Amino acid sequence: MPVNICNMTDKFFYTVIITSLLVAIVIIFFVISVIYYHKRYIQLQKEKTSAQIMMQEQERKRIANDLHDSLGPMLSTVKLYMHSIKVSNENDKESLNKASNYIDETITNLREISYNLLPSSLNRNDLVAVVKEYITRIASHHPLKIYFDAAEKTVVQKKTEIHLFRIIQEIVHNTVKHSGATTLKIFITSYPDCVFLLSEDNGRGFDLEAKKEGSAGLGLKSMENRCEMINASLRIVTAENEGCKIFIKVPN
Amino acid sequence: MKPDSVAQLYAAYKVRLINNIPGMDIIVNFLLSQSILLPIIVSLVRIKRLEKIYYPFFIVLLLGLLAEVASFIFINVFKVSNAPVIKVYSLFECCLIIYQLYLWKNFSKNRQWFMIALVICITFWIVETIAFLNINTFSPYFRVFYAFVIVLLSINQINGMIFNHKESLFKNPRFLLSLGFIIFFLYQIIYEASYYVGSDQSVVATKIIIGFGYINFVINLLYAIAIYLITSKHEGNYNHYFNER
Numbered sequence: 001m002p003v004n005i006c007n008m009t010d011k012f013f014y015t016v017i018i019t020s021l022l023v024a025i026v027i028i029f030f031v032i033s034v035i036y037y038h039k040r041y042i043q044l045q046k047e048k049t050s051a052q053i054m055m056q057e058q059e060r061k062r063i064a065n066d067l068h069d070s071l072g073p074m075l076s077t078v079k080l081y082m083h084s085i086k087v088s089n090e091n092d093k094e095s096l097n098k099a100s101n102y103i104d105e106t107i108t109n110l111r112e113i114s115y116n117l118l119p120s121s122l123n124r125n126d127l128v129a130v131v132k133e134y135i136t137r138i139a140s141h142h143p144l145k146i147y148f149d150a151a152e153k154t155v156v157q158k159k160t161e162i163h164l165f166r167i168i169q170e171i172v173h174n175t176v177k178h179s180g181a182t183t184l185k186i187f188i189t190s191y192p193d194c195v196f197l198l199s200e201d202n203g204r205g206f207d208l209e210a211k212k213e214g215s216a217g218l219g220l221k222s223m224e225n226r227c228e229m230i231n232a233s234l235r236i237v238t239a240e241n242e243g244c245k246i247f248i249k250v251p252n
Numbered sequence: 253m254k255p256d257s258v259a260q261l262y263a264a265y266k267v268r269l270i271n272n273i274p275g276m277d278i279i280v281n282f283l284l285s286q287s288i289l290l291p292i293i294v295s296l297v298r299i300k301r302l303e304k305i306y307y308p309f310f311i312v313l314l315l316g317l318l319a320e321v322a323s324f325i326f327i328n329v330f331k332v333s334n335a336p337v338i339k340v341y342s343l344f345e346c347c348l349i350i351y352q353l354y355l356w357k358n359f360s361k362n363r364q365w366f367m368i369a370l371v372i373c374i375t376f377w378i379v380e381t382i383a384f385l386n387i388n389t390f391s392p393y394f395r396v397f398y399a400f401v402i403v404l405l406s407i408n409q410i411n412g413m414i415f416n417h418k419e420s421l422f423k424n425p426r427f428l429l430s431l432g433f434i435i436f437f438l439y440q441i442i443y444e445a446s447y448y449v450g451s452d453q454s455v456v457a458t459k460i461i462i463g464f465g466y467i468n469f470v471i472n473l474l475y476a477i478a479i480y481l482i483t484s485k486h487e488g489n490y491n492h493y494f495n496e497r
Binding site: 016030 | 396400403404407408411412414415416438441442445448449453454
């Protein structure tokens with residue numbers, strides 16, 4: 001009789017253990033499966049963002065090329081024909097000169113727009129040179145003082161250059177438009193395993209969380225998307241009346 | 253959906269194996285098990301709207317009803333155990349549900365895992381039932397094994413839907429059916445363990461065995477809702493390509 005009770009207890013014990021083990025496996029599988037699908041979801045989102053940004057770049061390139069190669073020469077031709085017109089009346093001469101000046105201005109604006117859409121020099125020069133050129137252009141239009149510096153022998157991967165350039169464009173644009181800052185400092189440096197992009201302005205700063213939640217944070221979102229695309233880490237340090245610091249680390 | 257719960261209980265009651273379970277509970281269980289008619293009736297009423305992709309599940313329901321009737325005849329007319337009915341039904345249920353889950357994973361790259369699971373389950377059944385000449389007695393191993401496999405596959409199905417679907421999941425029949433599979437087969441594992449321990453050995457085991465009828469009823473209700481949802485939207489001929497029902 002005691003042997004029977006012992007067998008019964010063993011049977012009960014092992015059944016409970018095996019059942020618990022199966023339930024535990026189910027729970028573990030559930031957690032692993034959630035992690036797996038979450039990872040895949042993040043990956044898909046990333047690919048989606050990447051595709052959107054690439055399409056945007058392609059479209060910008062197309063428009064920039066059209067503006068530069070098609071409209072620019074046509075306006076130059078118009079100007080040429082205008083100069084070939086011989087007029088004796090002083091008023092007509094003045095009108096022609098005015099029209100010619102407007103055409104010059106239009107050509108300059110067109111080049112500016114085309115450059116902003118796609119800096120063609122990015123294909124020929126490295127990022128540092130292109131950013132310097134961009135900042136010189138901006139400085140001629142705005143009172144904001146921009147200090148740009150790069151460490152010696154800064155190396156940025158070619159595929160990352162366009163994204164870092166766009167991020168710098170966004171930083172400059174945001175500083176000019178929203179910050180009320182008088183100075184902006186931008187610095188790029190590279191290490192064997194990563195590239196750092198740092199910026200600091202002395203503007204009014206902002207509430208980062210509130211900006212991210214609201215629709216006003218489109219520029220920030222765009223920077224985040226680009227950082228995500230190149231696997232970069234983005235850190236923004238800002239508060240009301242304390243300026244804004246942006247740190248970006250791009251792995252090589 | 254679940255003929256063997258009641259059939260087993262009823263058979264055991266007839267031969268006085270389960271002394272702890274009162275006769276009243278067995279009758280209640282019998283009535284609850286008839287809830288399998290709910291999803292079947294909903295399916296039959298709207299049979300023309302039932303999409304082909306859900307046919308394996310519909311066949312499971314019909315087989316469940318058939319096994320219920322067969323069990324009743326085996327026990328009351330032939331006065332023999334209904335174990336063969338349950339064993340054969342378990343095999344079909346297992347194969348059809350795995351096939352159903354396989355069909356739902358239409359665009360997945362890992363579909364071969366379903367086929368591997370199916371082959372393992374069939375092999376398990378053959379070894380347990382044919383090789384060990386065990387068709388006339390109840391044994392929990394295959395039933396626990398395939399329940400376990402279905403729970404894992406259903407969890408995979410649900411998690412995939414959680415991250416990939418934009419629409420409300422509670423209106424999605426696949427989600428409801430998978431949820432039903434998880435609850436039901438997880439309980440089946442515990443139920444089989446309780447049955448294995450023996451209701452006369454543990455009060456908890458007895459309660460788990462009786463509780464199976466109630467779970468069965470809730471799940472059949474869930475299946476009826478899912479089938480209603482499957483057959484409720486049909487505005488266009490090509491809608492099923494988009495709504496992933």
